[in-house]
Amino acid sequence: MNNIKSILKKSKTIAIVGLSDKPERDSYGIAGILQKSGYKIIPVNPTIDESLGEKSYPDLESIPFDIDIVNVFRKPEDVPPIIDEALQTNAHTIWLQTGITVDDAIVQNVTEAGKTLVQDQCIGVAVRTMVE
Secondary structure, eight states: OOHHHHHHHHEEEEEEEEEEOOOOOOOHHHHHHHHHHTEEEEOTTTTSSSSSEOOOOOSSSGGGGGSEEEESSOOGGGGHHHHHHHSSSSSSEEEHHHTOOOOOOHHHHHHHOOOOOSSOOOOHHHHHHOOO
């Protein structure tokens, strides 16, 4: 957990791929926790204009400023191309939400790119645990 705390402490901006604008969705609730904890959230969803008061971008490539973490709220089968896109950003961490893992080849690609991969962990739980 020390590595998780270190990641969260040095991060300020989190791009959330798959963030919904519907309050009943998990992604919306987790993004709200992140916002209330002081993080700048960037919705990444081509089907919405904004979420939680923040402009939404259709993809990671469209974000015009630096991000620290790419947090992924998508179905496991949608994740590999998102990781490929995340590897092209300056984000130091790719975070896959609870229930999402990738194969060893993808883990190796992320590691070789000098980035950290967190799998199968809720970033909201990690943030709440850090402040308790």
